Amino acid sequence: MVRFKNRYITVEIVAPLIPDDKPLELKPKIFHNTVLSKIQQMYGDFGVAAVTNGFLTKYCNEHTRIAIIRSRHGPHRFVTSSLPFITKIGNLDVRLNTLHVGATLKHCFKFIQKHQRAYLDTTWCKLKTDEERRKLEAAVLDYTKTDVAINIENIT
Template sequence: MVRFKNRYVTVTIASPTVPENKPLSLKSKIFHDTVLTKIQQLHGDFGIASVRTGFLTKYCNENTRIAILRSRHGPHRFVTSSLPFITKIGKLDVSIKTLHVGATLKHSFKFIQKYQRAYLDNMWATLKTEEERKMLEAAVMDFTKTDVAINIDNIS
């Protein structure tokens, strides 16, 4: 039996047309198909054939604009090299930046937690009321929109 190693690519999705305080109307299936289409354009049949097995969008948060893609080790290089060339997802103009490539989903979520905590600290000063701060914290630190059941509080 052969064990396949995976890589988890954490990306941030920026859109100049949507204000930063509003969520993107982004579905994980559309994002997944867009990445596969771009890999097909850039790397051809070999690239898409090597990536398609084991490729999955594990996490896509519309509020924080962060997504996690799972790919097998080796073909993950096709994924990471194709991401900067994606300029449209559906009808939305976007730019995608790779934040982290990790070996486990647990480490990717730990990275996201640190990244979102820093984002929350930066945004904290711009809010006036305590109610706005609690709503922002609830939206930013929400990990329930995943396809994976993982408890972030137990990560150490």
């Protein structure tokens, strides 16, 4: 039996028109389809065929604007090279920054924890009450923001 290696790409979604304190209304399915359409535009049918097998949006947090994409090792280069060229997701103007490419989901979540702790430290000084701080911390450190329906559809 052959083991397939995966790469997990941690992406930051920067939307300059939406303030940082408001959550980004972004569905993982729309994000997933936008990345695939950009790969189609840049690499054609070969790129889409290489990436489609094993391509999932594993995690998407609207508050910190971070997403994790899973791709097979090898074709992950198509994904990482096409991410900077995505300027629109749906009708929202965005810029995507690749933060981390890891071999395991565990290491990506460790990286995200460090990144989100830094985010919490910068935004806590702007909040006035402890209740607002607890709500923000719960939303930021929630790692269950994944759209299971799209992930089940794409499992082969």
